[in-house]
Amino acid sequence: GAGVSQSPSNKVTEKGKDVELRCDPISGHTALYWYRQSLGQGLEFLIYFQGNSAPDKSGLPSDRFSAERTGGSVSTLTIQRTQQEDSAVYLCASSRTGLAGADTGELFFGEGSRLTVL
Amino acid sequence: AQTVTQSQPEMSVQEAETVTLSCTYDTSESDYYLFWYKQPPSRQMILVIRQEAYKQQNATENRFSVNFQKAAKSFSLKISDSQLGDAAMYFCAYRSQHYTSGTYKYIFGTGTRLKVLA
Numbered sequence: 336g337a338g339v340s341q342s343p344s345n346k347v348t349e350k351g352k353d354v355e356l357r358c359d360p361i362s363g364h365t366a367l368y369w370y371r372q373s374l375g376q377g378l379e380f381l382i383y384f385q386g387n388s389a390p391d392k393s394g395l396p397s398d399r400f401s402a403e404r405t406g407g408s409v410s411t412l413t414i415q416r417t418q419q420e421d422s423a424v425y426l427c428a429s430s431r432t433g434l435a436g437a438d439t440g441e442l443f444f445g446e447g448s449r450l451t452v453l
Numbered sequence: 454a455q456t457v458t459q460s461q462p463e464m465s466v467q468e469a470e471t472v473t474l475s476c477t478y479d480t481s482e483s484d485y486y487l488f489w490y491k492q493p494p495s496r497q498m499i500l501v502i503r504q505e506a507y508k509q510q511n512a513t514e515n516r517f518s519v520n521f522q523k524a525a526k527s528f529s530l531k532i533s534d535s536q537l538g539d540a541a542m543y544f545c546a547y548r549s550q551h552y553t554s555g556t557y558k559y560i561f562g563t564g565t566r567l568k569v570l571a
Contacts, residue, residue: 366557368558368559370561376563376564377544377561377562377563377564378544378561380558380559380560380561383557383558385557391558424496426498428498432557433557439503440486440488440503440505440548440550441488441500441503442488442490442498442500442546442548442559444490444497444498444499445497446495446496446497447496447497
């Protein structure tokens, strides 16, 4: 498909374990965003990648959280030493942000990865 | 910093009736995008409608329309002829249009849960 792909769809882990969540954005999209959504709540910004610029990490809640984007495409969000409060849905989105003539502002979301920390 | 406020945590509407969801925002910028996103129980966020701040004409998409009041910093969503499939969480969002603001970060409101009654 041509949409944003996230894996795994669901992840159950034990407290203290590390987890990796993957996001495959739409081809050609310059920007990639990670958000966290706790049950029934709004979207909490985590991190944002724009082209080759340094990522905006201002939303990462602690140094247990990190993310990288390789080759300007696939991104991995890593949570080390998971805690129960990390349980949430992690949403990835991509867009043509900043592309002259192609930036409509629209953000395209994946279906999210639901993380449950026992 | 920009903020987006949705003051209605939950709304209900009778099938075939019209409902309006409220959104206010705060910014010192003149050029920006405003969005309404829908998140059904399936979890994937879908763009409902988009408005560019420089356009005075209110955006419309079939049964969905907005009332954009730039001076008042208000951006409400009207859903006409409500259908059962409209039941979802609706998020209002803001994004700067130009990188001169220093970021293309999207700011989301806390959401309004819409229930459609048969």
